[in-house]
Amino acid sequence: MKIVDVCAFYTPTGGGVRTYIDRKLVALAGRGHEIVVIAPGEEDREEQRGPNARVRWLRSPRFPLDRSYRYFADREALHAMLDEEDADVVEVSSPWRSASMVADWRTRSGSRARLSLIAHADPLSAYAYRWFGNVASTQVIDRAFDWYWRHLRRLDAQFDHIVSASDSLTQRLRDGGLRKVMTDPMGVEPGQFSPRLRDADLRRKMLALCGLGEDALLLIGVGRHAPEKRWAMVAQAAAIAGTHAPVGLLIIGGGGRQRRVIDAIGDNPHVRLLDPIRERGALARLMASADALIHGCEAETFCFVAAEAIASGLTLIAPDRGGAADLARANDGALYASSDAQAAADAILRVGETIAAQGAGRPDRPVRTMDDHFDALLALYGDGLPTPMRRLESGR
Helix, strand or coil: CEEEEECCCCCCCCCHHHHHHHHHHHHHHHCCCEEEEEEEECCCEEEECCCCEEEEEEECCECCCCCCCECCCCHHHHHHHHHHHCCCEEEECCCCHHHHHHHHHHHHHCCCCEEEEECCCCHHHHHHHHHHCCCCCHHHHHHHCHHHHHHHHHHHHHCCEEEECCHHHHHHHHHCCCCCEEECCCCECCCCCCHHHCCHHHHHHHHHHCCCCCCCEEEEEECCCCHHHCHHHHHHHHHHHHCCCCEEEEEECCCCCCHHHHHHHCCCCCEEEECCCCCHHHHHHHHHCCCEEECCCCCCCCCHHHHHHHHCCCEEEEECCCHHHHHHHHCCCEEECCCCHHHHHHHHHHHHHHHHHHCCCCCCCCCCEHHHHHHHHHHHCCCCCCCCCCCCCCCC
């Protein structure tokens, strides 16, 4: 089978989507399929990523809301690439322009390729709910943005599959009138994250970086510095919790919008910013050596970093909406009211008390892997594999 993934969110400096795509190139080619990723780039070029695996970059402009990304602007050039590849299945990872372009391509070309929309993004949660959530309910916001729901329903009619990464997103899409939605959680890289990587000396060093001793609670947060990640709120929550108990927080990530985070940290010596950790083994060791992972974004469709934290034996502290919330509910995590620093601080303190009572032992939870996700996709596409589409249950 030949699969082309038109991935508007794939970038060399990206986070979860880059990790997902890099694994997909290996996993699908290793199962005997041909996989080609078409992504917006600085220039037209092609990379061979091993037998039967390629990335084709299409010269594209920068995305104005986040200049670390680009977007497909040349419909004819994208159509020409799809004509050349002549795939059995074409996946699209953005519900915006590229999805409409691909649907138009199939109509124009008469291709028999099956179309699959993979929900890597939830724009209403990332933007509209965040912008207007303090003055209106999600139901009111949805009515105001009915044009977007009409757009999604058109895509639902044009595509063969809508693949959602979490049950909560699936339910929202079905409530919005989409009929072809199914849940296939994305999972973690196999064999990468484990509580057995915990390093007491590394934990001491991280706490010392935060100006704290070994008796403190060590939190980490991982992700780019984008507004929807709410790192300023997370830093504020750690500071509030720190007035009641010793709490250290390391925020690992980068991006051009650090000013608000730096301002929120102020002169608090117990919260530190670290540059992104590109080496996956180093990130896995650091993650396993912390006590809990705190996440601030309620707009995640799956939340790779939350799944990685669970696989590392960490307690997950997450907002009460989105993919991170689904993972926390299934894995004994702590939830707090989204965007509420005081509620997040209360959750931090509850987790600290629980960890202190439990001692040093960490659960080694079986978790769903990306390869489970890919096997389910291939079964959906008609590969004949026995693995069914399945919901995320108890972290599996």
